[in-house]
Amino acid sequence: MAKTMFEKVWELHEVAPESADTPAVLFIDLHLTHEVTSPQAFTLLREKGLPVRRRDLTFATMDHSTPTTTDQVFGGVPIKLASARGQVEQFARNCADFEVELLGLQDQKRGIVHIIGPEMGLTQPGKTIVCGDSHTSTHGAFGALAFGIGSTEVGHVFATQCLLQRKAKTMAVNVEGALAPGVSAKDVVLAIINHIGVSGGTGHVLEYRGSTIRAMSMEERMTVCNMSIEAGARAGMMAPDETTFAYLQGRERAPQGAAWDAAVAAWRALATDEGARFDREVHIDATQIRPMVTYGTHPGMSMAIGDTVPVHAGDSVYAASLAYMGLQPGQAITDVPVNVVFVGSCTNGRLSDLEEVASVLRGRKVAAGVHMLIVPGSQQVKREAEARGLHEVFAAAGAEWRESGCSMCLGMNGDTVAKGQYCVSTSNRNFEGRQGVGSRTLLASPLTAAASAVTGRVTDPRSLLA
Amino acid sequence: MDPIRILRSRTVVMATTNIDTDQIIPARFLTTTTKEGLGAQLFADWRYDASGAPKPDFILNTPAAQGCQVLVAGRNIGCGSSREHAPWALVDFGFRAVISTEIADIFRNNSLKNGLLPVIVDGATHEWLLANPGAEVTLDLETRELGLPDGRKVTFPVEAFARFCLLNGTDEMGYLLGQGEAIAAYEALHGKQPAGATA
Ligand code: SF4
Numbered sequence: 001m002a003k004t005m006f007e008k009v010w011e012l013h014e015v016a017p018e019s020a021d022t023p024a025v026l027f028i029d030l031h032l033t034h035e036v037t038s039p040q041a042f043t044l045l046r047e048k049g050l051p052v053r054r055r056d057l058t059f060a061t062m063d064h065s066t067p068t069t070t071d072q073v074f075g076g077v078p079i080k081l082a083s084a085r086g087q088v089e090q091f092a093r094n095c096a097d098f099e100v101e102l103l104g105l106q107d108q109k110r111g112i113v114h115i116i117g118p119e120m121g122l123t124q125p126g127k128t129i130v131c132g133d134s135h136t137s138t139h140g141a142f143g144a145l146a147f148g149i150g151s152t153e154v155g156h157v158f159a160t161q162c163l164l165q166r167k168a169k170t171m172a173v174n175v176e177g178a179l180a181p182g183v184s185a186k187d188v189v190l191a192i193i194n195h196i197g198v199s200g201g202t203g204h205v206l207e208y209r210g211s212t213i214r215a216m217s218m219e220e221r222m223t224v225c226n227m228s229i230e231a232g233a234r235a236g237m238m239a240p241d242e243t244t245f246a247y248l249q250g251r252e253r254a255p256q257g258a259a260w261d262a263a264v265a266a267w268r269a270l271a272t273d274e275g276a277r278f279d280r281e282v283h284i285d286a287t288q289i290r291p292m293v294t295y296g297t298h299p300g301m302s303m304a305i306g307d308t309v310p311v312h313a314g315d316s317v318y319a320a321s322l323a324y325m326g327l328q329p330g331q332a333i334t335d336v337p338v339n340v341v342f343v344g345s346c347t348n349g350r351l352s353d354l355e356e357v358a359s360v361l362r363g364r365k366v367a368a369g370v371h372m373l374i375v376p377g378s379q380q381v382k383r384e385a386e387a388r389g390l391h392e393v394f395a396a397a398g399a400e401w402r403e404s405g406c407s408m409c410l411g412m413n414g415d416t417v418a419k420g421q422y423c424v425s426t427s428n429r430n431f432e433g434r435q436g437v438g439s440r441t442l443l444a445s446p447l448t449a450a451a452s453a454v455t456g457r458v459t460d461p462r463s464l465l466a
Numbered sequence: 467m468d469p470i471r472i473l474r475s476r477t478v479v480m481a482t483t484n485i486d487t488d489q490i491i492p493a494r495f496l497t498t499t500t501k502e503g504l505g506a507q508l509f510a511d512w513r514y515d516a517s518g519a520p521k522p523d524f525i526l527n528t529p530a531a532q533g534c535q536v537l538v539a540g541r542n543i544g545c546g547s548s549r550e551h552a553p554w555a556l557v558d559f560g561f562r563a564v565i566s567t568e569i570a571d572i573f574r575n576n577s578l579k580n581g582l583l584p585v586i587v588d589g590a591t592h593e594w595l596l597a598n599p600g601a602e603v604t605l606d607l608e609t610r611e612l613g614l615p616d617g618r619k620v621t622f623p624v625e626a627f628a629r630f631c632l633l634n635g636t637d638e639m640g641y642l643l644g645q646g647e648a649i650a651a652y653e654a655l656h657g658k659q660p661a662g663a664t665a
Contacts, residue, residue: 012661015652016645022627027652029660037549048639051548056658065497083497090499126662134548134572144662149574150550152637160642162649166625198484199542199568232545234571255663263663296476298484298545316539317483410547412493418494419516431488431546433511 002273003236004170006205009145009270016161020436023164028142029127031114031157033100035091036064036412037132041155042094052098054161059122060095060102062088063112065413068375068402074106080412098158109253111378111404114138114346118222119380121251123387125240125267130157135346135428137228141221142248143240143270145205148229159388166224168234169279171204182462184356185220186348186426186445187219188212189227190292190302192284197417198300201233204280207272212286218247219352226347226426230299239271291460294430295323295333295444301430303458305448308332324432325440326420333458336442339421341399341453342435343446345409348426349377351384353446358390360450360464363398367456372399373415375407399453411436424452467581469635472606473562475535478525479599485539486546487573493547504551504560505591526559530600535562538595542566544573544584553577563605565612567592578628579637585612585622607633 003011010026018024031054038060043330045052065084071077079085088105095102102112108294109120114135116400117123125143130136132154139146149163156163173192206228213221213227221238228236245264248254257375290304301321303310311329312318322329343349355372366372374394376382382404385391391401408415409427411434417423426449430441444452447461454464495507513524520527536555543566544552553576556564563583574584583605587595594614595601604613605622607629612620624632631638656664 009662015648020626021630022641025642025648027649027661029662036496040501040550043500044639054653081497087497087499098641124660124663127660132548132550134546148548148572150548150579152550152576152579156642158638159639160645160649162642162645164627164638164642198545199570202542202568202571221646229546229572232542232570259659259663266663269559298486317481320482410488410493412496429486429488429546431486433492434488437492437511437516 002276004146004272004276004278005143005207005270006170009126010167012126018166023166025162026128026165027156028057028130028161028163030117030122031128032117032118032129032131032136033058033060033154034113034131034133035062035087037151038094038154039087039090040151041158042098042328044155045098045158048159050159052100052158055099055101057161058100058158060091060100061110061113062091062103062105064406064410066105067414068405068407070403073403084413090367108379111380112349112406114226115349115377115381118142118218119378121248121254124248124254124263125244126270130163134229135226137221137233137288138226138346140224140235140237141218142230142244143237143267145235145237147235168205169203171201171206171233171280171282172278173206173208173284175208175210175284175286177212177285178215179212179286179289182447183291183463184445184447185216185223187289187292189224190247190259190294190299190443191289193227193231193299194302195284196231196356198298199232201228201231204233206231206233206236207278208236209338213238213375214241217352218243219350222326222350223347227299230428240267242424252402291445291448291462293333293448293458294326294441295325297324297430297432299428299430299443302443303333305333305458308383329339336422336425336458338370338456338458340423341370341449342408342425342427343373343449344375344377344407344425345427346377347377347428348446349381353426354381354385354390356370356446357450358393360447360454360461361399362393364397364454366398366453370453370456372453373402373408374399375402376404378404408435410434411439424449424458467635467637470562470581470583470607470632472604473535473583474602474604475596476600476602477536477538478531478534479538479596480525481540483540483542484545485543487544487549487552488546491549496549496551501554503558504555505560508555508559521567533560535560536603536605537561537564539564542568542570544570548572550576550580553580553582557582565595578632581632583607583632587612587620587622591620618626618656
């Protein structure tokens, strides 16, 4: 019978299939862990006197609460935020006690968990990958079944390398056509979320398909899969192809030699079979997508930059959201003055994102009164960017360049947006207070973020592209 | 985890749609390394003013909300971050059930593991609950029925195994540890290679 990629990967990992009474026992090939959602799981192991069952399949980094200023990371200055310092120190102790491989604060490979997995070649097609983090969906860009779990489940995977899971439904997201110049993967995924809705994917694993996806680089594919959770989806997947294999070949933790050839042959068989049925299908015409920006307090509240803020008379929740954002129905988003621009996060903190930003900033200045923060997704991204001289472009434009981490994507590491300020951000969530109490987030692509930094207003990057 | 069989409680209504877990518990409180005490920070940015004083008109600060175990929320509660701190905070505050028409996947999963019953109801029942804050309801996990004050009963879905665990106050870890032989057999079959790279 014709199967979807999700079904194939699922079946390869069934330790025990599901029944009416019990969920399936699913084997996990890669467990990524970080300092925020693991402490309580380590406590559980200690209480029960259990070890981490498969240390070889468990990998740790620190990213969420780590600082991004060089003095606190490499300069010997203690982490200023005391609670973050405690968490980082405890995580290092936990990993040492349970013999889990950890990229510590000063490790040259450290970075955001969803950046380093692919970068090191740990993320591979056909794997089941989990992490106590909802953006684990990122890894689905390789044809892995990757999803976020809670801390209790982190404990389950530590102890048994397995999870109890009910099989999700499947949804094909067919994206067809060439993107217009200046339109990027971020705009595509914002358009998809706008189309499906923030809960439209609930209970489903999405499979992104079509010519637009096939034409994307791995970096772009990761940007799209990253935000699957913002449509409520359990996970997002894309069929592995030559682009995937070319990205992975030669990476540190990817299969080598004969094992590589065998793996590629197996990976080719993972794609959804001709005629396989999805529970739901949606179609997106990529040729119609324009640069997007969010105007509200969830990622589905987005619009093309040239449009005006929608009017929903009589909707009090909508009105409250706009009030929080300090916006009026019907107004042009291009009127909004920008206070902060944040480039980074697991959505858009990779080298290609930084190159796009540099392409706009080269020979230009960040507008007076705008604070632009550029945070690489990993230390490796940082080194590669610096090898290309991007940090000099950023410095010349007046932007700040930091060490890697989640930074301003979420307000828990000292990098925050002040109350009432507008931040054009390449991250993935515009929830109230996400970037700091009272912060107002406008999600956009790296190109749009850079263009907005230059003009000091929300700006369609096409107006600055030669 | 305390077993749940029957809950009888007045409801607290928060009609806002898409209540994300960043609202339930903001990120700056996630530097904790335990589960305890998060109830004080539940909905912190809606509940307290800049000086940290409770906002008197926020529902959880009103006398009517005290002692209530059932939260009725607008459509799609729990979206966003996977933080289990969200159900920990709700439970620590005293909630044992959340009712909505849609509940986000990870939050629903996390809730079930912490004795917080996620209850999905139809649109009409939801409308009624939203319009009648403080209504005395019963949630019977045995029969999977929500009882309304006028005697109406509405069935709600609960995954069978999660229901078994909630009814008995047991956790899934014991069951998973009991699968040791099957897990070892799977590991022996695949060796060090992930199944997807050798099939
Ligand atoms: S960058 Fe943001 S979304 Fe990504 S893992 Fe870090 S906090 Fe989560």
